[in-house]
Amino acid sequence: MTISPSKKKEKIDRLAETAARDDERGVSLWQEAFRRLRRNPAAIIGTVILALFVLVALVGPLLVPHAPDAQLWKGEVRLGDFPGPRAENWFGTDQLGRDEFSRMIVGARQTLLVGIVATLIGLAVGSLIGGVAGAAAGLGGRWGRAIDNVLMRFIDMLLAMPSLLLAISIAALLGAGLTTVMIAVGVVSVPVFARLLRGSMIAQSNSDYVLAATSLGVKKPKIALTHVVPNSLAPVIVQATLTLATAIIEAAALSFLGLGNNDASIPEWGVMLADAQPYLDSAPRLAILPAVAIIITALGFTLLGEAMREALDPKLRK
Amino acid sequence: MALLEVEDLSVTFARRGQRTVHAVDGVSFSVDAGEVVGLVGESGCGKSVTSLAIMGLLPKQPGLAVGGKAVFDGTDLLQLDDRSRRDIRGRDIAMIFQDPLSSLNPVIPIGLQVTEVLTRHRGMKGAAAEKEAAELLDRVGIPDPRRRLKEYPHQLSGGMRQRALIAMAVACQPRLLIADEPTTALDVTIQAQILELLKGLVRDSDTALLMITHDLGVVAGMCDTVNVLYAGRVVETARRRPLFREPRHPYTVGLLGSVPRLDAGRGERLNAIPGSVRDVLPWPDGCAFAPRCERRVDACVGEPPALVLAHHGRSYRCVNPAPVAGYAPGDDVRAVVPTQAQPGSVPAQAVPDDPPTVPGLGPAPREEESA
Numbered sequence: 001m002t003i004s005p006s007k008k009k010e011k012i013d014r015l016a017e018t019a020a021r022d023d024e025r026g027v028s029l030w031q032e033a034f035r036r037l038r039r040n041p042a043a044i045i046g047t048v049i050l051a052l053f054v055l056v057a058l059v060g061p062l063l064v065p066h067a068p069d070a071q072l073w074k075g076e077v078r079l080g081d082f083p084g085p086r087a088e089n090w091f092g093t094d095q096l097g098r099d100e101f102s103r104m105i106v107g108a109r110q111t112l113l114v115g116i117v118a119t120l121i122g123l124a125v126g127s128l129i130g131g132v133a134g135a136a137a138g139l140g141g142r143w144g145r146a147i148d149n150v151l152m153r154f155i156d157m158l159l160a161m162p163s164l165l166l167a168i169s170i171a172a173l174l175g176a177g178l179t180t181v182m183i184a185v186g187v188v189s190v191p192v193f194a195r196l197l198r199g200s201m202i203a204q205s206n207s208d209y210v211l212a213a214t215s216l217g218v219k220k221p222k223i224a225l226t227h228v229v230p231n232s233l234a235p236v237i238v239q240a241t242l243t244l245a246t247a248i249i250e251a252a253a254l255s256f257l258g259l260g261n262n263d264a265s266i267p268e269w270g271v272m273l274a275d276a277q278p279y280l281d282s283a284p285r286l287a288i289l290p291a292v293a294i295i296i297t298a299l300g301f302t303l304l305g306e307a308m309r310e311a312l313d314p315k316l317r318k
Numbered sequence: 319m320a321l322l323e324v325e326d327l328s329v330t331f332a333r334r335g336q337r338t339v340h341a342v343d344g345v346s347f348s349v350d351a352g353e354v355v356g357l358v359g360e361s362g363c364g365k366s367v368t369s370l371a372i373m374g375l376l377p378k379q380p381g382l383a384v385g386g387k388a389v390f391d392g393t394d395l396l397q398l399d400d401r402s403r404r405d406i407r408g409r410d411i412a413m414i415f416q417d418p419l420s421s422l423n424p425v426i427p428i429g430l431q432v433t434e435v436l437t438r439h440r441g442m443k444g445a446a447a448e449k450e451a452a453e454l455l456d457r458v459g460i461p462d463p464r465r466r467l468k469e470y471p472h473q474l475s476g477g478m479r480q481r482a483l484i485a486m487a488v489a490c491q492p493r494l495l496i497a498d499e500p501t502t503a504l505d506v507t508i509q510a511q512i513l514e515l516l517k518g519l520v521r522d523s524d525t526a527l528l529m530i531t532h533d534l535g536v537v538a539g540m541c542d543t544v545n546v547l548y549a550g551r552v553v554e555t556a557r558r559r560p561l562f563r564e565p566r567h568p569y570t571v572g573l574l575g576s577v578p579r580l581d582a583g584r585g586e587r588l589n590a591i592p593g594s595v596r597d598v599l600p601w602p603d604g605c606a607f608a609p610r611c612e613r614r615v616d617a618c619v620g621e622p623p624a625l626v627l628a629h630h631g632r633s634y635r636c637v638n639p640a641p642v643a644g645y646a647p648g649d650d651v652r653a654v655v656p657t658q659a660q661p662g663s664v665p666a667q668a669v670p671d672d673p674p675t676v677p678g679l680g681p682a683p684r685e686e687e688s689a
Contacts (some may be wrong), residue, residue, distance in 0.1 A: 030425075032472075140378060208420035215373055215415075216435045216486060217408030226434070230425045 033234075036311040043311070046303030053297050057112040060105040066098075068106040069265040073097040082283050094272075094286055095279055103267040104289060110261065110268040111297065114182055114251040119243045121186025126193025127236060129155065133194065134201030134232070135224040152198065159191040167250060171259040178261045185250045189243045196239055200232035207231070234312040241305035245298035252294050269294050319389075320348035321526045322372070322494055327386035329364070329371050329550075334381075340601070341367045343550040344386070349494065352524040354517075356541035356558075358531060358573070362595045364550040365530045369496045371396075372528075373413055374403045390494065409439040412487035414516075416499040418479035422471035428455075428482050429467030435489040454485040459515060477508035481515065488519055495520070496528045501536060513540055534577050538562060546570050549595055549606030551622070554634040566628070566639040568613045605636070613638045 037043045065088075066072060074097035076083050084092040091100035129151050136147035158166065170184040204210065205228055213223050254260045255270025269290040276286035329342040342364045349355045357365050370376045372388045372395060388395040390411065395403070415421040423431055432451040436442040442450055448467065455463035458481040471479055480500060487495060497516060501509040513536060520527045529540055537544055537558065544561050546554040546569065554567040565571045572591035593610045602608060608618040617623075617637040627633050 208415060208417060209423045211375060212413075212415055212421040212483065212486075213423075213431075213434070215375055215407055215413040216438070216489075217404045217406070218434055218438055219404065222434075222438075226426065226430070227423050231423065 033308075033311040037307055040307045040310065042303045043307030046300045046305075046307060049296060049300030050304060053108060053300060054112065056105055057108040061109055064099075064102040064105050066102045068098060068103045068267045070099075071097040072099065082279075082286075084283075085285075091289055092283070092285060095275070095283070100286065100289065103272060104269075104293060107267040107269045107272060107290070108293070108297075110178070110266060111248055111251070111270075111294070114178065114185070114268075115244045115248040115297075115301075117182040118185035118247040118251060119189065119240055121183060122189030122243060122247075123193055123236070123240050125186070126190040127197050129190070130194035130197030131201070131229065134198040134205075134228070135221070137198065137202050138205040138224055138228060139220050148198075151194070155191045155194045158187070159195075163188040164250065164253060167254060168257065168259065171254055176259045176261075178263075181251050181254050181260045184254060184259075185247045188250065189247065192239060192243065193236060197232055197236050200235050201228050204228045204231045235309075238305055238309040238312060241301055241308055245301035245305070248294060248298055248301070252290075319392075320350045321391060322349040322528070323387070323389040324348065324368075324372065325387040325389070327368065327371060327388060328384070329367050329376065330383045330385075332381040332383070340550050342371065345545075345547070345550070345552050347545045347552060347555065349526045349528050351493065351526050352520065353543065354520060354527045354529055354541045356529045356531060356537045356544040357547055358534070358537055358544055359547035360532055360573075360595055363547045365532075365547055366498055367550075368547070369413065369498050369528065369530055373407060373411065373496065374398070375413075405439075408435055408487075408492070409490045410492055411494045411496065412490070412492040414480075414484055414487050414495065414497040414500045417503045418476060418483050419471060419503070421483055422479060424471055427468050427470055428474070432467070432482070432486050432489065435486050439490045450489075451485075454489055455482065458482070458485045458488070458519075459511075460485070475508075476504050477511060480504060480508075480512050484512075484515065484519075488523075488525075491523060492525065494526045494528065496530070498530045499532070500529075501533070502531075509536075516540070534573060546573070549601045551606065551635065553607065553636070554632075556632040556634075557630060560630055560632060564640075564642045566632070566642070567607075567634045567636045568611050568638075568640060569607045570634075571640045572610075572612075613640065 073083055073089070073093045077093065077095065077097045082093050082095055082097075083089060086092070089099050089101060091104060094100050094103065133148045133151040133155075136144040136151075138144070161169075167184040167188045170187055171180045174180040174183060201224075210223055210227055213227055251260065252268075252270030252273065255268050256274040258274065260270055261268045272290040273287055273294075276283070276290070279286055325346050327342055327345045328340065330338050330340050332338040345364070345368055347355065347357070357368060359365050367376070371384050374395060376382060376384065384396055386396070390406070395406070395411075398406070422428070429448065429451055432454060433442070433447040436447045436450055440450075451467055452463040455466055460466050460478055460481050466474070466478070466482075471482075474482065480503075484500075495516075500516065501512050504512060516527065516529075517540060519525060527540075529536065531537060541558050543555070543557055545552045546561075546567065548569050554561070554565070554570045556566075561570065562574065565574055569591070572589075575589045576591060578588055591610055595606075602619065604619040604621060605611070605623050608614050611618065613636075615638045623635040623637050625633050625635055626639070
């Protein structure tokens with residue numbers, strides 16, 4: 001197969017353009033990773049899904065046709081027979097005569113909020129523990145090893161418990177509610193971030209540029225901050241994206257179990273899924289719609305996360 | 319007294335259930351100000367471990383022991399505490415590594431990495447540090463240094479990266495520079511430029527340079543004195559010319575003989591030393607090179623060969639060295655390398671200029687090299 005001359009020329013032009021752009025200012029590792037990301041179809045699909053999701057979550061509630069908690073079609077609800085999809089209710093109504101489409105849209109905001117806040121909690125706490133442990137392990141010495149040991153054994157304890165069980169315990173302890181779900185799901189993701197950052201930092205501590213910096217007399221805390229941590233962040237960022245997916249699923253699971261949002265006026269996909277259970281035979285769409293929404297959102301985060309992993313992996317770089 | 323005197327340096331790795339490995343075994347050499355000293359040997363012979371031991375950069379782990387002395391300007395580097403060691407590193411002694419890409423932090427700009435040293439040892443900050451960093455890059459031959467300071471390592475070519483690393487190493491005008499295979503990762507034209515740069519830096523500032531390499535071409539172009547290392551021991555020490563003209567230790571002979579030559583005929587085989595230093599682990603009690611040696615005799619086994627002092631500050635550890643008589647300077651080295659091992663027989667040889675073996679003595683005082 002031969003490349004047509006015009007295509008070839010186009011390619012060369014593009015390369016020249018890129019080179020010229022590079023010339024003007026430094027292109028960091030992140031900028032280069034972003035460029036690779038843009039070429040990955042999985043990343044594009046993931047980003048489109050997430051952009052739609054975020055858009056719906058942000059502006060959707062302002063545009064919904066009906067109030068999500070108004071039982072406008074209560075009169076039409078019969079046992080085992082709720083109004084199905086039609087012009088005024090695109091997704092039909094639920095068992096209480098509320099517009100299912102409006103509830104789905106408004107529920108997106110809750111889901112996004114829970115996912116992001118829970119992930120941020122896990123990221124912040126996990127990175128703090130992992131960063132301190134990683135730096136302590138890198139410093140070495142009796143104290144360094146001791147600090148690393150204590151922190152990591154604590155993380156091992158968290159990790160030893162099945163994540164959903166741990167989340168349920170925390171939720172039971174704090175009482176049902178949206179904040180509870182965020183904290184519970186966040187705590188569950190702490191060990192992953194802590195171990196990831198620590199492991200990554202220890203691996204980087206053995207790298208040549210750390211040896212080179214050491215050979216120039218740079219002090220260890222400075223090396224940890226300027227050399228080790230920035231190089232250890234890539235896997236953590238990837239993990240954060242992937243954790244958003246699991247956080248959404250876990251939050252839905254907690255809501256499904258009745259530990260989530262107890263304010264009936266605010267719809268949430270997990271709660272909707274749980275509420276749809278008794279009507280699986282008469283109105284399966286009430287379960288299928290929120291389930292599909294959860295799956296698509298999680299898929300979007302996963303696609304983007306995996307694409308980022310590839311883009312940031314130094315082994316896969318050209 | 320020389321600037322750096324390494325005496326009887328040893329590094330051992332002990333592991334439970336395994337034989338202790340003497341990675342470096344009684345290595346002694348010295349480096350003077352303004353002098354380029356080569357540490358030559360194949361992979362696995364202890365070159366890098368020697369340099370890391372001098373710098374105190376070997377990982378602190380159980381089973382790893384460093385012995386002997388490395389006296390730098392009157393202080394034994396091996397006895398220093400961590401703090402004084404850190405103060406010396408980068409300021410008085412600096413190191414240049416083999417792989418410039420992996421020795422630079424990929425996620426921060428070059429400028430930050432150069433100013434880091436200036437801040438640490440010279441207390442420079444902000445614009446002053448940046449100005450000095452630009453001047454350093456300029457001095458090591460990086461064009462447009464202001465712009466390069468803002469760039470990341472992957473945007474620089476291999477040669478530029480090594481120049482940047484050299485700039486970091488010479489930022490505080492160290493008195494000793496240790497270069498661990500500084501050109502191995504570079505192609506030949508760049509290699510020549512980097513060596514030229516190092517030579518210039520040494521000449522201009524009277525810096526001592528310890529050059530660690532396996533490349534005899536580098537040695538021929540750079541070093542004043544050469545120490546040939548094998549299996550953690552210095553097997554031969556000589557000024558550059560005598561070493562190339564009349565190598566005494568069979569290992570040196572083999573190394574020189576294995577250099578590919580342009581004038582070799584097409585299809586002619588390269589002369590490699592059979593085997594590898596790692597094939598014969600654990601290294602035998604006697605001469606570690608004996609299993610691969612073509613001049614092996616009975617006396618090679620048992621005790622490590624003692625240091626033999628020869629004229630012109632030369633020394634070697636071999637009981638059956640290559641003869642010097644019988645060929646004139648400039649002759650093809652391979653012409654005098656025996657082609658057949660003759661175990662059990664000591665070939666008759668005339669070695670008139672060698673004093674008798676003096677076990678346990680350091681190298682004789684260096685004499686002027688005969689031109």
